[in-house]
Amino acid sequence: MDRQRILDDGLLTSYLLGTLSAEQHNEVSRILGEDKELQEQYQLLEADFERLAMENAIAPPPAALSGLKNQLESESGSPVIPISSANKNFTILRSRLLVAASLAALFALGTFWFYSRWQNTLGDLEELRLQTANLQNQMNSLEGNLTLTTQQFQKLTNPDVIPMVLEGNDLLPNSRAVAYINPVSKEVVVNPIGLPPLGPDQTYQMWADVEGVMINMGLVPTDEAFVELTFIDHAESLNITIEPAGGNDHPTVENLISSVLL
């Protein structure tokens, strides 16, 4: 038997539990006496098992101790211990227990205080982390908005852009939309803020007239400041109609509310 076999076969545990044969027990004991490192492992194992036992301790009934005292008494025929000595021992034990209990209570309070502080700090840290994350999100959102606005501004202020005002006809005399057309980059942006809002089952739709054929440029929702539409080459006029929600394949000419020649 050697150290490796003791470790591989878990013989240290069996040795501790007392389940080895006498021969094996003596052999492990001998090797333990010679091997410092193995001794250290065994000491930890003993400490762990003792701790395990203490955690699972069950107080025996008081009768067990009195029974033991009676048995010892009857075997030896001498008093167990003098009463005065017992009282003295008990008093010493009680004082020690009181000191130990006080120290334990103090330590428990201290531990609890540090634990509370630790938990509070963790809570604060988590809150700060959330606030930082929120601020980061807000900043990202603002950056996105700024980029969009800058792009829209650049589109509107481009020298190639031609603004066209679409005034409302008799159907909607007070309506007004502005289309910004860039024939170079082939882009159309419409500001529909002057168009009165429609019911949920209707929508504005813009059309380009190319040689008498109305070609769909896209829907014009009134809740957006700038609506990008499809640029149509060779358009002769721009027209806005009111169509059922979702748009139409062909314009409903009787619902034409605005038109401008290009």
Place this chain on the structure above:
Amino acid sequence: MAKLAEDIPHIKKLQAGDKGALYELYTKYSAALYGVIIRMCREENLAQEVLQDTFLKIWKQIHTYDPEKGRFYTWAYRIARNTTLNALRKNNDLIQKEDLSVYKDMEAEEEERDYSQINGMLRNLEPHHQKAIDLVYFKGMTHREAHEEMGVPLGTFKSYVQQALRQLRTAYGKEIFMLLFFIKLWFGNG
């Protein structure tokens, strides 16, 4: 070797024939030993008898205990385990020879209390690791008996025990580390 320094004075007094020292050790270790014995016996009267016998043996055999070879508790545990197994064997012989109904009634009464519950760090282990430690430590089985009880190969069972002990070591080690940490923090902060 693995001696607990605070036990040494009691053990020396005990070896010199001082019964008071035995009662001091009883105060310190009887609950831990009774926890093992009652889990093996599952019968209070028998467990009390075994506990008394264990301490009588400690009293009589203390001259054979060598603190250099291990902790007092480990030595006492071995005595308790063997005493319990012998008592259980005797009890089984009696049951086979005598009126079975008496013992059935006793068992029925004892079933009212559950001694099998485990506590402490062991409860944090996985069920098969808990079971492995329970069988070898609290049921007093050898590895061979325990692997059959669990229905797994011997090698597998041994690895369960080793894994469970490693996890306990880590858990207890962490507790000690936390304790030292708090002590350092406490005194560090003045």
